[in-house]
Amino acid sequence: xxxxxxxxxxxxxxxxxxxxxxxxxxxxxxxxxxxxxxxxxxxxxxxxxxxxxxxxxxxxxxxxxxxxxxxxxxxxxxxxxxxxxxxxxxxxxxxxxxxxxxxxxxxxxxxxxxxx
Amino acid sequence: xxxxxxxxxxxxxxxxxxxxxxxxxxxxxxxxxxxxxxxxxxxxxxxxxxxxxxxxxxxxxxxxxxxxxxxxxxxxxxxxxxxxxxxxxxxxxxxxxxxxxxxxxxx
Numbered sequence: 001x002x003x004x005x006x007x008x009x010x011x012x013x014x015x016x017x018x019x020x021x022x023x024x025x026x027x028x029x030x031x032x033x034x035x036x037x038x039x040x041x042x043x044x045x046x047x048x049x050x051x052x053x054x055x056x057x058x059x060x061x062x063x064x065x066x067x068x069x070x071x072x073x074x075x076x077x078x079x080x081x082x083x084x085x086x087x088x089x090x091x092x093x094x095x096x097x098x099x100x101x102x103x104x105x106x107x108x109x110x111x112x113x114x115x116x
Numbered sequence: 117x118x119x120x121x122x123x124x125x126x127x128x129x130x131x132x133x134x135x136x137x138x139x140x141x142x143x144x145x146x147x148x149x150x151x152x153x154x155x156x157x158x159x160x161x162x163x164x165x166x167x168x169x170x171x172x173x174x175x176x177x178x179x180x181x182x183x184x185x186x187x188x189x190x191x192x193x194x195x196x197x198x199x200x201x202x203x204x205x206x207x208x209x210x211x212x213x214x215x216x217x218x219x220x221x222x223x
Binding site: 035044045046047059061095101102103104105106107108109 | 148150152158159160161162165166171203205207210211212213214215216217
């Protein structure tokens with residue numbers, strides 16, 4: 001059974017940093033692109049970033065480029081989102097998702113709240 | 117970016133009724149469109165990919181159609197577990213984008 005489990009969410013002050021993790025199981029993690037997608041009541045679902053199977057290619061949406069980075073450790077079946085210089089507008093539930101054409105499996109989400 | 121517009125915003129229906137949800141793209145996405153279902157407190161779940169293909173385990177009452185800029189998700193006869201929010205998503209134009217959702221609630 002494919003499972004994706006996020007961790008690392010929490011409350012952080014504006015300008016702070018946070019690292020989200022996503023641990024995968026039930027499939028060959030190293031064979032898939034992986035994405036981070038966030039959801040807010042106001043903006044809905046927003047794709048944030050993705051990373052190629054071997055980590056050699058990474059893409060970001062404009063609002064987070066330069067502040068967020070994405071990485072993976074295929075030996076640990078883990079995906080990471082490193083977030084810095086966080087802003088109030090980064091407050092969201094962050095999902096990791098497997099790319100298989102569409103996003104065919106999603107984690108349960110990690111809530112990130114940026115507030116003083 | 118490719119903007120997806122969904123209509124209606126809300127659909128109030130009774131179990132057993134049929135539902136037709138629409139998704140329109142601001143530019144052609146071919147058939148690279150997916151539909152997801154999200155229930156309260158849960159992550160989105162893939163229902164339909166490539167416009168008309170049901171994902172693994174998705175009941176046959178869900179069907180998708182369309183190409184280019186206009187797409188439809190049809191639920192032939194609503195079951196109680198079908199109430200929730202439905203999102204469309206395109207993946208052919210970077211960045212991947214989602215529609216704002218159609219909420220299907222119980223009348």
